[in-house]
Amino acid sequence: MKSPAITSAVTVLLFMGAVAIRVSGRPYQSEQIKSIADTAKLSDVSLNLSCDLCKVLAGIIDDLVSSNRTEEEVIAIATEICIAFNIESERVCRLMTKEYKDMLFGVLVGHYLSPDQLCGSILGDSCAVPYDPKSEWNVTLPSTKKPPVVVPKPPKPGSPQLRILHLSDIHWDRMYQEGANAVCGDTLCCRSNDGKPSDPANGAGKWGDYRDCDTPQIVIENLMQHLAQNEKFDLIYVTGDLPAHDIWNQTREDQVDILKEITGYFLKYFPGIKVFNAVGNHESAPVNSFPPPYVTGKNSILWLYGAMAESWIDRAKWLPPDTRTTIMQGGFYTTMVYPGLRVISLNMNFCNDENWWLQINETDPAGELQWLIGVLQKAEDVKEKVHILGHIPPGWCAKVWTANYYKIVDRYESTIVAQFFGHKHKDFFEIFYDEKTLSRPTNIVYIGGSVTPYSQTNPSYRMYTVDGNYNGTSWVVLDHFTHILNITEANLTDKPEWKLEYSAKAAYNMKSLLPSDWEEVVEEFKENDDMFMKFYTYYFKSHVTTSCDSNCKASMIIM
Template sequence: MYDHDLYHQKILSDYVQNWEHHTNQPYNWNSAVTCDVCKGIVQELRSAIEAKAPRETLLNISNFFCVHFKIEDVRVCKLVIEQYKDVVFGVIEQSLLSPDEICAQLIPDDDCGVPYNPKARWNVTLSKTPKPPVKPTPYPKPGSPTMKILLLTDMHLDLDYQVGSNADCQEPLCCRVNDGTPAPDKKGAGFWGDYRHCDLSPHMFYNMMEYLKSIQDQFDMIYFTGDIPAHNIWNQTRVDQLVRMRTFISAIEKYLPDKPIYFAAGNHESSPCNIYAPPFVKGNMSQDWLYGAFAEVWTKWMPLDTIDTILKGGYYTVSPFPGLRIVSINSNYGTTDNWWLLVNNTDPAGQLQWLSDVLQQAEDNNEMVHILMHHPAKHEQVKQWSWNFYTLINRYENIIKAHFNGHSHDDFFNVIYDSENASRPIGVGYVPGSGTTYNNLNPGFRIYTVDGNYTGSTWAPLDWDNYVAEISKSSAETPPAWVKEYSPRSAYGLKSLNPSEWDDLINRMNKNDTLFQSFLTFRYKLATHGPCKGGCVASTLCDLKTSRTNSPDLCKDLY
């Protein structure tokens, strides 16, 4: 008989006693999940599975940890465990990793003291073609054609948003139909949105679409780098996700019918959120339901020869113009949040090997490359995936002209450096900020100007215009005004958008606090945030210099 109540009490008691002994302080029940808690959960579930405990017992164990360690409230704990149970139990049953190794991947910023795991090391096979001499990207001659690209990302459209509802619901997402009314001394959810833990309201979404329709002569095509559904990850079904995706697509077709759009898969597209099953997962737990929908929707704007890789792993390549190649990467196959990678993280779906081959062919054909990828480089990435990706970016630096990312809802950039010479910048990843207000942000979008469609074009970004709508200045009677927030060349004094200019900007911000504070204003899209001084400055600038997991040496010149 598996006495889970006894195990619960012992694990909880042991953990609290150890914590209080080492810190000489009473345990803080509101503290975040630590490595020790993670190990306790994994070991407890594994013991229960090996003892062939009933599924109800496994759910009780999970719920116990979630509630007692205040990971979420009782309602969210119950629903999120129901949402993720099949994946969690499947991964723990199949993974050969120890609790230490599992938790080191789930909580990479905590020191779990993980032993070396040789099975975690793998490398993509590079082409035998030698890397050509590095060629700086020239600035186009005056009068050269340009092209405009609208970048949308992280819409997180909440179809259950309710004006006037409780925006302080004490759950991860509020302002929804089931959140009730606000306390007497609190304001309810705003008509156009809310700065609190609330996602994009339908009113704001369609207002944005109307505005984009009114300026559609100012851009030629669209990049969308993922995340359509809202943040209610504890109670989303596959049907919910597909409805949200089709709602977004219907709006694009209605308001911008003549604009081609190219997609990248976000972590919120899937159900459960973050979980993208690699091809070795079969049956009902496979990713076929989502990749089939991607193939159906995405190929409305792309040739049918992209279907095979979309169905295999949610990635593809397409050449919309001579000399330009778009490569859409499914970065969910490289993140620590995708728990299936605890079973096997060796190049899921063969994506990075495919990327290596695509980049070599592009180099052979003298094509320039735009990479669309939801997660910025390094963010939440498994080390070996991150390092292999970084190797490919280094090898093909001559042709990769920009990385277009999303995921992080604020506006920033990542500089990519030479693997052999960490002082030489070779590329840049751009994160334009989200469509959603979640959280404490204004909704926004970006229009890039890139070198245009002509023989010899570099297809490199030349500048951009960021647009925001300040919801604090709107009301039910006063729609939000979309304003041009900034352009980087004028705001930061950049000569171009080449990597060396962004590297120089980081160095200048390290010495010029006024310039750094301007960057923060744009980072949060004109919304009010707290001060950033001292260590916060160094940490922020270090993030801008780091595009590879576990690479602290890239920041040593900042301290």
């Protein structure tokens, strides 16, 4: 089964071919496209976008040079390529090519990539040398000297604590239908238009399904009811990706509706509790399309940023009016939570390799990182502490962007006391080390699991306990507790139950959750297979379908 990321990359690729055909002036006939697909012997392409496939399609591009075909003709050609190469089902191909039309014409017409550059951009430098529109670039740090690092002291017994709810990757599928085909062959299944499977065992479960299916409304409502009735918390962090994975059939109106409806859920079930959101890569239509501010007209992203501001500022009152400027500039913001604690929400789509607008210029899109430095410096000056929210974890971003972000975190390690991200649907963490020696742990990125079961995990949410609001507080994370919904049990009993999966301190025998403590945990993983396998189980949110040998273990420890 193809992932949405692969489907998105293939769509970009086939559109590149279609755009090159548009530019060439030589009509490419259906028979030629089918002949290329047959000759390439890529019958397994639906399972894996390979480097070889990329270069075959890039060869089509390279063979075509300049012309005046209409956009409608390009869509038709792109659709034929998608179908002939079995990139997706015919139904998805016909919808996907239309979905991506405006973005691809906006990015790629007049912007030609060689086959190697193209494949490297999509698949990475293991396939070919990627296109580099930006070369190396660096943010500018202020001349203010980094203050001495002070390790936070454990709070005294009985000190006030905050409880923060973290939700990520809700991926609400409003077309989810119990009993629908869960093995439909598309990127996303279990939907009302997938029909009934011939084998009843392949029907979607009432409370969700592990097989490439997103979150049914009944699970979202059950989660909200459970949280309202059984949990106490002071704040909510939501780290992006509200819509489903039907990336071939989304409109701007669909995405805005989901944003409004999810906002309504929080207002209904948690009145008076502030929710701090970060924008995910699935919030846009098409997916991953986040043009920088200089892109105007029909390809502008202001339609989404305006809806975010309307929901979070005007309607819910979670954010003050002064956050509107940067939200409209680039989908990021900062605000005070309590005296001494500031939240910064980043738009990580400006570090996303699949955001093809960055192929034009990736240098600090929207000035976000330079803005971040300014906010952190002001926070340091007045001794505020900062929680950073984002969607895509820093370690999964474009290399140059990540290097600059790493430099910023290193400089402001005493100001940034916690980072919260999502996107990967799994439960894990990243450790930052000092830039000079790469030996002293300085910061932790908490990557919470997803609400969606897509793919092969149980739905989850996380609760953090944080040093609370009192004079001298550190605002650091003291412990976190992950809760899961076992889909198998829920579908068998029709009694969904959100159960505590683990506490970080108890599971890993931690004194505290400072960066140095997390480094000790990782060292324990290296020597203690039982401890590592505990982490491996939690990584998949207690739905483990694969084994993990020594090579797997080594790759996960350094991922």
